[in-house]
Amino acid sequence: xxxxxxxxxxxxxxxxxxxxxxxxxxxxxxxxxxxxxxxxxxxxxxxxxxxxxxxxxxxxxxxxxxxxxxxxxxxxxxxxxxxxxxxxxxxxxxxxxxxxxxxxxxxxxxxxxxxxxxxxxxxxxxxxxxxxxx
Numbered sequence: 001x002x003x004x005x006x007x008x009x010x011x012x013x014x015x016x017x018x019x020x021x022x023x024x025x026x027x028x029x030x031x032x033x034x035x036x037x038x039x040x041x042x043x044x045x046x047x048x049x050x051x052x053x054x055x056x057x058x059x060x061x062x063x064x065x066x067x068x069x070x071x072x073x074x075x076x077x078x079x080x081x082x083x084x085x086x087x088x089x090x091x092x093x094x095x096x097x098x099x100x101x102x103x104x105x106x107x108x109x110x111x112x113x114x115x116x117x118x119x120x121x122x123x124x125x126x127x128x129x130x131x132x133x134x
Contacts, residue, residue, distance in 0.1 A: 008034030
């Protein structure tokens with residue numbers, strides 16, 4: 001069971017949407033939720049993806065699957081997955097076709113106060129050295 005390797009999907013969402021839906025903007029909390037879910041099932045997160053509107057058949061999604069590094073995708077919830085992938089139904093069908101599981105963590109989202117939103121804003125507005133876009 002501990003051999004299952006997981007790719008955690010987070011959505012890149014414009015910072016302007018912080019007040020409307022802070023969780024969609026907070027990739028750190030999204031990945032933390034996926035990691036908690038994976039640990040709870042005895043799995044290991046081997047890849048963290050940060051995506052926005054990526055096509056279901058994009059190479060960035062499938063290269064680690066093809067290399068045997070990922071056997072399961074997990075997203076925090078359906079809202080995040082819908083932001084990350086352009087067609088969730090096509091992505092789910094492709095996962096099924098390739099024999100890769102797709103799960104939603106479905107854990108409680110963090111509560112966001114004005115202070116925590118400011119922390120998300122600070123983190124996301126700082127330049128990230130070596131950011132590769134995934």
